Amino acid sequence: MRGCRAFSFLVFCLFLFHGVNGENPYRFLTWKVTYGDIYPLGVKQQGILINGQFPGPQIDVITNDNLIINVFNYLREPFLISWNGIQQRRNSWQDGVYGTNCPIPPGKNFTYILQVKDQIGSFFYFPSLGMHKAAGGFGGIRVWSRPQIPVPFPPPSGDFTVLAGDWYKRDHYQLRRILDAGHDLPFPDGLLINGRGWNGYRFTVDPGKTYRFRISNVGLATSINFRIQGHKMKLVEVEGSHTLQNTYSALDIHLGQSYSVLVTADQPAQDYYIVVSTRFTARVLTTTAVLHYSNSYKGVWGPIPGGPTTQIDWSLNQARSIRYNAITFSL
Structure with a gap:
């Protein structure tokens, strides 16, 4: 785990100094993952909340934006988040899947560094470890098109x-x-x-x-x-x-x-x-x-x-x- 954190810190530093593309905006998010009571089917359950929310916060980005998401794990077990449909180009160690991404230990944090390079559309994130998805921890991702990218329908209301x-x-x-x-x-x-x-x-x-x-x-x-x-x-x-x-x-x-x-x-x-x-x-x-x-x-x-x-x-x-x-x- 120590080697994984050191490697992630090195990648983060290189990313900040060199960037994937200097002209593309950065969006910084801080997430706190906790347990909390939820009642989705009218029965009290222990849910997994992100910043106190179930489902978790909506992510809104524009094509080519850089995402820096600092995730703090306050659960009693390791935790990972996967970004369903977001392409990980030469950075598979950010995909939130056990085997390519180290789990976040209890009481620790990990900073995901992603870019929605050349992407548009609708996706979602979810926890990929230990059946945590059955308790929550998921949310929507909207990747909005840049003005230069044609959209084949009028802007909806x-x-x-x-x-x-x-x-x-x-x-x-x-x-x-x-x-x-x-x-x-x-x-x-x-x-x-x-x-x-x-x-x-x-x-x-x-x-x-x-x-x-x-x-x-x-x-x-x-x-x-x-x-x-x-x-x-x-x-x-x-x-x-x-x-x-x-x-x-x-x-x-x-x-x-x-x-x-x-x-x-x-x-x-x-x-x-x-x-x-x-x-x-x-x-x-x-x-x-x-x-x-x-x-x-x-x-x-x-x-x-x-x-x-x-x-x-x-x-x-x-x-x-x-x-x-x-x-x-x-x-």
């Missing part, structure tokens, strides 16, 4: 992060023991949207305006289907690549994937269900959030819109329909 996925009432210690004993993970107890259960989170929109929803599957075990009652979704980005802009009424999002869709608030003023349900499971879990029109005085009503369940061909046809547009960077 708002930008929402949706961190959705399965959740367990068992703590991460129990889940870890199950895996260590050679067993599969049990079936999840429920689904969350931004750390909350049924109708626990609300997205407010103005009528007639268009919004970007960045949806990530941050779960442990299941693929999910995402849909919004009465609204269509125009797919514009998948994990850092712009796509041909096909329109969908529902989207499958598999473990670790992140999609961006544009949604126009073109329906009568009321509240609408935002629905997430499990895919390819014999028992289907479902949870909802709320799409709230700012001029609405009427809550959600009607049946929750159904989605695909075990149909594999439905998901394959969706995957075939997604095509990527090349991105030209003007640096």
Whole structure:
């Protein structure tokens, strides 16, 4: 561990003196990782918080920005954070994966040094060690395009992060023991949207305006289907690549994937269900959030819109329909 810290300090010093690119901004973050009480499914659990938050803080950066993230581990065990989808170019020791990145011992800190070089789009971070992801420690990453980079759609009126996925009432210690004993993970107890259960989170929109929803599957075990009652979704980005802009009424999002869709608030003023349900499971879990029109005085009503369940061909046809547009960077 001492050698790892010395090496990281040397890299940090070289980075500060020479930089990856002197003209690109630096963004400095300090994170304190602690335990804390959370109630995602109405049951008290020991969660993993970052700066007191569950889910953790949103990271907002612009293409080519340099990120300096100093992470202090106040847990009782080693801790690592991985940056899902962020390319580690010649710095794999910053990827937060055990084997290339030393764990942060309890009571110690580590400074991650990253650059979102030539990247745009929607990603997330998560703890990669000891089943900590089952207790939290994850959050969204938005990499905004530089003015020189063309974006193939008009600027939306708002930008929402949706961190959705399965959740367990068992703590991460129990889940870890199950895996260590050679067993599969049990079936999840429920689904969350931004750390909350049924109708626990609300997205407010103005009528007639268009919004970007960045949806990530941050779960442990299941693929999910995402849909919004009465609204269509125009797919514009998948994990850092712009796509041909096909329109969908529902989207499958598999473990670790992140999609961006544009949604126009073109329906009568009321509240609408935002629905997430499990895919390819014999028992289907479902949870909802709320799409709230700012001029609405009427809550959600009607049946929750159904989605695909075990149909594999439905998901394959969706995957075939997604095509990527090349991105030209003007640096």
